[in-house]
Amino acid sequence: MDLGIENVVVNGQQANIYVEGNKIAYIGQEQKQAQRTINGKDKAAVASIVNGHTHAAMTLFRGYGDDMKLQEWLEQKIWPMEAKLTPEEIYWGTKLACLEMIKCGVTLFNDMYWHNREAVKAVEEMGMRAFISEVFIDIPGMQQESCEEKAQRALDDFQNYSSRIHLALGPHAIYTCEPDTLKFIASFAKKHNLPVHFHLSETQKEIDDCVAKHGKRPVPYLDDLGFLHSNLFAAHCVWLDNEELDLLAKHQVKIIHNPIANFKLAVNELLPYPGIKDRDLKFCLGTDGCASNNNLDIFEEIKFAALVHKWKINDPTIMNCNEIWSHATKTAHEMFGVNAGEVSEGKYADFLLVDLNHPQMVPCHNLVSNLVYAGNGSIVDTVICDGKIVMENRHIPGEEEIISQAKKVTEKLFSR
Numbered sequence: 001m002d003l004g005i006e007n008v009v010v011n012g013q014q015a016n017i018y019v020e021g022n023k024i025a026y027i028g029q030e031q032k033q034a035q036r037t038i039n040g041k042d043k044a045a046v047a048s049i050v051n052g053h054t055h056a057a058m059t060l061f062r063g064y065g066d067d068m069k070l071q072e073w074l075e076q077k078i079w080p081m082e083a084k085l086t087p088e089e090i091y092w093g094t095k096l097a098c099l100e101m102i103k104c105g106v107t108l109f110n111d112m113y114w115h116n117r118e119a120v121k122a123v124e125e126m127g128m129r130a131f132i133s134e135v136f137i138d139i140p141g142m143q144q145e146s147c148e149e150k151a152q153r154a155l156d157d158f159q160n161y162s163s164r165i166h167l168a169l170g171p172h173a174i175y176t177c178e179p180d181t182l183k184f185i186a187s188f189a190k191k192h193n194l195p196v197h198f199h200l201s202e203t204q205k206e207i208d209d210c211v212a213k214h215g216k217r218p219v220p221y222l223d224d225l226g227f228l229h230s231n232l233f234a235a236h237c238v239w240l241d242n243e244e245l246d247l248l249a250k251h252q253v254k255i256i257h258n259p260i261a262n263f264k265l266a267v268n269e270l271l272p273y274p275g276i277k278d279r280d281l282k283f284c285l286g287t288d289g290c291a292s293n294n295n296l297d298i299f300e301e302i303k304f305a306a307l308v309h310k311w312k313i314n315d316p317t318i319m320n321c322n323e324i325w326s327h328a329t330k331t332a333h334e335m336f337g338v339n340a341g342e343v344s345e346g347k348y349a350d351f352l353l354v355d356l357n358h359p360q361m362v363p364c365h366n367l368v369s370n371l372v373y374a375g376n377g378s379i380v381d382t383v384i385c386d387g388k389i390v391m392e393n394r395h396i397p398g399e400e401e402i403i404s405q406a407k408k409v410t411e412k413l414f415s416r
């Protein structure tokens with residue numbers, strides 16, 4: 001065996017876990033020879049978490065452009081700064097994002113940002129899994145190549161990356177992409193079996209503008225373009241009526257819930273959870289970028305989601321801890337087609353060792369309750385992704401350099 005974690009709490013029992021290659025080969029009472037063995041005493045092994053929607057390199061914008069409405073925030077603050085970003089800055093911003101996500105128990109994330117070659121390099125080096133988008137945005141000056149050239153170039157590039165890196169197509173939103181772009185992306189995605197990563201129904205303005213321009217709400221508009229399909233990952237989805245929920249369910253669109261960013265940008269609506277649950281629509285959680293969150297601690301997102309739906313529906317039994325934990329881990333990995341999300345034999349060895357002696361984890365009447373309601377990213381001690389240890393005892397190789405380079409490039413960016 002390549003790696004052993006001995007005497008650890010796993011699925012409610014004390015046991016040993018052995019990893020061979022990138023998979024969990026054995027969980028049980030037997031003790032086996034392994035090249036490397038970790039003592040799992042006072043630790044629990046739990047599935048790693050997915051960040052289903054983020055803009056990783058926006059870590060460099062943490063605390064910049066706070067307390068604004070979405071459209072003004074994008075147009076007055078974010079897009080002018082993004083226009084100045086260099087590939088090197090994206091690289092260090094993405095490394096910083098990976099560092100933060102690993103520290104908070106994420107091994108797989110779904111990213112949409114500029115200069116994806118640098119993002120890929122950062123993710124490869126950090127040992128994580130990611131879906132990395134080729135972005136499409138029809139704003140003059142923001143996109144040089146044609147859609148066809150961009151999509152084909154991305155397809156070629158991604159042949160050269162490891163199996164941890166997946167290509168997605170990332171049209172930004174209905175208000176920044178022309179109908180022909182959306183049609184092209186849908187057909188290219190279907191032809192090449194690629195996921196599409198999209199912002200959908202985030203603000204009332206988006207709905208009102210769509211009705212004014214196209215005579216229909218966003219989801220029927222997208223349906224008429226042939227854009228809805230089961231490999232569409234739609235972030236936000238807060239302003240949806242019942243007809244739209246029916247259409248999303250008909251096409252099995254996957255939904256990413258980003259409640260903290262929604263609250264910070266005051267989009268004034270919440271994911272329609274009862275309608276989503278009734279229709280068995282699949283959803284997981286995302287942090288969105290660091291300029292609208294302002295961190296990538298997915299534990300905060302999990303707790304916030306569990307609380308806010310209880311408040312909205314006025315029912316504390318809604319979104320119980322097992323349910324939200326499962327959305328963030330098992331369902332999330334299933335949605336992305338990655339064979340992880342549970343600590344069991346045959347799954348990828350993507351899991352966490354959480355510290356059962358962390359003050360926020362003591363006492364432990366119910367592990368999942370502590371994970372959801374008591375803990376945060378700081379309870380994560382060790383992270384394993386694709387069979388490799390990417391963090392041990394909360395230390396990640398190279399972290400000091402990432403922090404110092406992220407500070408340095410941010411200073412340069414904001415002084416230009």
Ligand SMILES: CSC[C@H]1O[C@@H](n2cnc3c(O)ncnc32)[C@H](O)[C@@H]1O
Pocket residue numbers: 055070074078079082112113114135136137172173199202261288289292
């Ligand atoms: C084309 S790269 C991604 C693009 O999206 C911007 N962005 C970040 N957060 C949001 C949000 O909540 N809604 C819409 N767009 C967002 C980001 O700054 C990049 O420009």
Ligand SMILES: [Zn+2]
Pocket residue numbers: 053054055199235288289
């Ligand atoms: Zn976003």
